[in-house]
Structures are given as structure tokens and as C-alpha cells.
């Protein structure tokens with residue numbers, strides 16, 4: 241066979257290579273694919289009175305299933321029942337029982353119809369570092385999330401198995417969490433309880449496959465539920481930071497994904513894109529019914545491990561950053577800084593804006609730690625009310641600090657409050673669009689200042705210069721210049737609004753090279769005739785086009801290289817054909 245044919249064969253093979261693998265996987269995957277209908281079948285949902293469980297109950301009912309829900313509080317169950325009745329017209333059976341009480345749930349199950357789809361969804365989550373967490377709380381999570389699931393399944397199995405062959409395939413779905421696929425800071429107990437469910441599910445699937453029962457594990461990310469609202473109040477900051485790696489979802493969306501996963505009998509049910517990545521990365525020895533997913537798992541194995549390592553790199557980075565900041569914060573509080581001094585450098589003329597501003601340069605003695613703590617807030621919006629609420633007795637002023645990155649916060653002060661006190665009526669923050677999902681990189685923040693004027697809270701500091709009737713704030717490293725704009729007077733303090741200019745921004749206009757450059761560009765702008773500008777732009781465009789052409793050729797050469805060689809061979813070494821003529825050029829570019 242000639243060389244050129246070999247090349248074609250090679251490319252053909254490259255295209256066809258996946259097909260045999262797909263065929264093998266199609267024959268290989270176990271357990272076999274299955275469809276689990278829910279219409280007219282009995283779906284039993286634990287924790288069905290709130291959040292994800294409630295959303296599941298709603299959807300199952302609206303798809304024509306007979307639904308039962310179980311939870312501890314009868315009140316919440318009744319409310320859920322009414323809500324579902326209202327929206328779907330379907331009557332839901334309710335069972336009040338605690339999953340930790342085996343007898344109570346056995347009784348509930350004996351009263352319920354035979355179960356076709358059991359969704360073990362109840363769960364509790366109290367995030368806390370293990371060192372700080374009470375053992376009672378650890379036990380509580382393991383008891384409800386893991387032991388509770390054992391109780392439910394063991395109690396329900398006879399009801400699920402009963403006459404199964406006449407009733408079609410059944411499902412046992414367990415509500416895990418993405419924190420049940422990867423350990424997350426602050427979730428030692430929670431993650432353990434959810435990882436436990438995976439072992440339970442993998443083993444159980446082998447035990448019940450002969451009874452046509454199909455096990456699913458659902459892995460939601462943070463989901464907007466009453467449970468999550470409670471959880472976020474207690475969450476360590478690092479837990480929030482790391483959990484934010486996966487986008488938050490609505491309970492309805494999670495329920496939709498979960499239900500469709502259950503109906504298709506999937507063993508792993510991820511709920512969002514990050515969840516899909518996680519499921520691929522943690523596939524391990526889990527059963528897989530879908531040959532397509534098995535194919536993805538095999539092909540993406542290497543790259544998903546790489547992605548996982550990137551995530552770990554970023555998480556450990558956040559943890560390190562957080563600890564550094566905490567250490568500095570502690571040091572900061574130990575050594576109260578000497579009061580900063582205020583030097584007026586005003587008025588100054590800014591070349592770039594031709595604006596006359598009155599600036600104060602606040603110099604801070606070097607006795608403080610040089611690394612300035614940066615408080616970490618989830619976002620200005622969520623932080624602000626919390627700060628106001630946390631303002632302890634003795635703080636008579638709450639103000640805001642802005643770093644040099646263009647963040648901006650505005651306050652409204654209640655002028656009717658009598659002198660000596662300031663009452664803030666509104667605070668709004670805008671970190672110039674820079675509020676990111678990583679709170680560590682957010683800079684806008686609030687400082688509360690005690691009457692003696694030098695106390696620092698949350699990394700801010702302030703000084704009251706009584707005779708100038710001015711209250712000044714510094715927050716960052718002291719190298720910044722703050723512009724104070726006097727907009728009104730209140731309680732003897734003569735400002736309402738602070739805007740900040742960063743050091744760099746402020747001085748940019750005075751630095752020689754910068755001014756010089758500005759001057760030149762101004763001259764060029766004003767004096768360059770339009771014709772010249774036109775030819776300039778044209779030559780630039782031509783340059784870009786030429787570059788693009790080169791790039792293209794490079795890419796073409798790269799892919800066509802083997803073909804070019806074949807062409808050359810076909811021409812008996814004479815470089816007559818187009819390919820032949822291009823070849824030396826291609827080689828030149830390639831090397």
C-alpha cells in the first residue's frame with residue numbers, strides 16, 4: 241500500500257477509533273439501562289415538607305404520581321400538603337416521624353401504600369470546623385443523614401420488594417450533596433455523612449438489582465432552601481468560599497434534574513455543570529448504565545483529574561490567604577496603632593481632570609504590621625446589614641472605607657438624630673463591579689469607630705480631628721490619598737461622602753513620564769491631519785491582516801503537513817503541485 245493511502249487510513253482510523261470503544265461500552269455497561277415511570281406510581285419522599293423534598297413532591301404530583309411525604313413537624317407537613325393540593329389538585333399523604341426513630345418510620349411505612357419510588361431526602365447540616373463543633377452536632381448529622389437513611393431503606397425494602405415483578409422497576413434515590421463527592425472545609429461531619437451514602441448506595445445496588453430495584457445518588461450544589469438559609473448564618477467563611485466553586489441552584493431546578501435522573505435510572509445524578517465534572521472526576525468504581533457517559537468518563541479521565549487538581553490548588557490558596565489575613569488581624573488588634581497624622585496638601589491641580597480637589601494625605605506610622613488585614617465579606621450587600629446589626633454598644637459612627645481600586649460606598653445619615661450620635665439610614669456599596677465570587681478579593685468594607693476615634697473594627701480605622709471637625713477614615717496601607725467631598729454637615733462632622741483616589745491614580749498625573757506622554761498624545765491628537773491618521777490606520781489594519789494570514793497558514797500547514805508530503809511524493813519529488821510549492825514555506829514556518 242502506498243504511503244499516501246496509509247495516511248488516509250490513518251485519518252480514517254482516527255475518526256473511527258471511538259466507535260469500537262462505544263460499541264464495547266454499549267455491550268459492557270452494567271446494570272443495564274432502565275426506565276422508571278412515576279405516573280400513577282407511589283413516590284415516597286422523606287424530608288418532603290421543605291426545600292428540595294417539597295419541590296420533588298410538587299413535581300412528582302404534577303407528573304401524576306401518588307405522593308407521600310415524611311418529616312418530623314406535622315405543621316410543616318400539613319402546609320406542604322395544602323400547597324401541593326392548591327397547585328396540582330392532588331392529595332398528598334403525610335407521615336410525621338423522625339427518621340432516627342426506626343419504630344416510628346416502620347409504622348409510617350406500614351400505613352402507607354406499597355412504595356415504587358423511595359426518595360431518601362431528609363438531611364441536616366450544621367457547618368463548623370471539627371475542632372469547634374460539638375460532638376452532639378456531629379452525631380446529629382450522622383444520625384439523621386446516614387443512619388436515618390439506613391432506617392428508611394431497611395424499613396421500606398419489604399414494601400418496595402412486595403410483588404415487584406408485577407409492578408415494574410422500582411427506585412431508591414438518596415439525596416447526597418456535592419459535599420458527598422468532595423470534602424469541603426467546615427463539612428467534616430456533613431461530608432462524612434454524605435460520603436457514607438455513596439458506600440451504602442453502591443453496595444445496595446448490587447443487593448437489590450435482582451429485585452428490579454434501581455439505586456440513584458443525587459448530588460446537588462448549594463440550593464436555595466429554608467435549610468440553606470439557616471446554614472449560611474453559621475457557615476465559616478471558607479466554607480462559603482469553597483462551596484461557591486459550584487453555582488447555586490433553585491430547589492425546583494434540583495428537583496427537576498433529580499426526577500429525570502431517577503426516571504432514567506441513573507446511578508449518579510449531577511445537577512449542574514460543575515456537578516457533571518465532579519461526577520466524571522469521581523466516577524471510580526460506581527456502576528454506570530449509560531454507555532455515552534461511560535465513554536465521557538473514560539475519555540475525560542485524565543483531564544478531569546487535572547481540573548480537580550486545579551480546584552484543589554485554588555481552594556488551598558484561599559485557605560492559605562485566609563489564615564495569613566487572620567494572623568495579621570490578630571497582630572493588628574494586639575498592637576493598637578499610634579494615631580495617624582493628617583497633612584493637608586491642598587489645593588492640588590490635577591492635570592487629567594483639571595479639577596481642583598482638596599486632599600489630605602494621611603500618614604500612618606510604620607509601627608503597625610505592614611500587611612494590612614482585609615476583612616472578608618461575602619458581598620457588600622450581604623455584609624452591610626450584618627454589620628449594622630452587629631454594631632455593639634459604644635460605636636457612635638459607622639462609616640465606610642474604600643480601597644484604592646475604585647470601590648465606592650455611599651451612606652445617608654439621619655440628620656434629625658441629636659448631636660453626638662449619628663444614625664445611618666442607608667448604606668449602599670458598589671465595588672465598581674469588582675465584587676467577585678471569591679469574597680477574599682472584594683475590597684469595599686465598613687468600619688465602625690468608637691467615640692474615642694481610634695478603635696478599629698473589621699480592619700478599618702479612623703481618627704477624629706476634633707478641632708477641624710473632621711472625621712477621617714483610613715483603611716488601607718496608608719499610601720492612599722482620600723478626597724473628601726463636603727456635602728453637608730452633621731453632628732459637628734463636616735462630611736457625608738467620601739471618595740477615594742488611589743495613590744497611583746492620584747500621582748499618575750504628576751509623574752513626569754506620564755505627563756510627558758499625555759502631552760505628546762495630546763499634540764498628536766490635535767495636530768495630526770486626518771489623512772495621515774487614515775494611512776496610519778490602514779497600515780495598522782494591513783499589518784493585522786498579514787499577521788492573521790500567517791497564523792492561518794501556520795495552522796493550515798500544521799494540519800496539512802502529512803498531505804503535503806504525500807503530494808510531493810505523488811509528484812515524484814518535483815515541487816510542481818500547489819501543495820508541493822507550499823511545502824517549503826510550511827516547513828519554514830513550522831520551524
Ligand SMILES: NC(=O)C1=CN([C@@H]2O[C@H](COP(=O)(O)OP(=O)(O)OC[C@H]3O[C@@H](n4cnc5c(N)ncnc54)[C@H](OP(=O)(O)O)[C@@H]3O)[C@@H](O)[C@H]2O)C=CC1
Nearest residue numbers: 287289290291292311312313339362363417462463465467
Ligand atoms: N440546600 C442545599 O444547599 C443542599 C441540600 N442537600 C441535601 O438535600 C436534602 C434536603 O435539603 P433542604 O431541602 O435544603 O433541607 P430543608 O432543611 O429545607 O428540609 C429538610 C427536610 O428534612 C426534614 N427532616 C429534617 N430532619 C428530619 C428527621 N430527623 N426526620 C425526618 N425528617 C427530617 C425536614 O422536616 P422537619 O424539620 O419537619 O423534620 C424538612 O422537610 C438534605 O439531605 C441536604 O443534605 C444537598 C446539597 C445542597
Ligand SMILES: CCCCCCCCCCCCCCCC(=O)[C@@H](N)CO
Nearest residue numbers: 365417418419462483486517521547548
Ligand atoms: C473536575 C472537578 C470539578 C470540581 C467542581 C467542584 C465544585 C465543588 C463544590 C462543592 C460544593 C459543595 C456544596 C455543598 C452544599 C451542601 O450540601 C450544603 N449546602 C448543605 O446542604
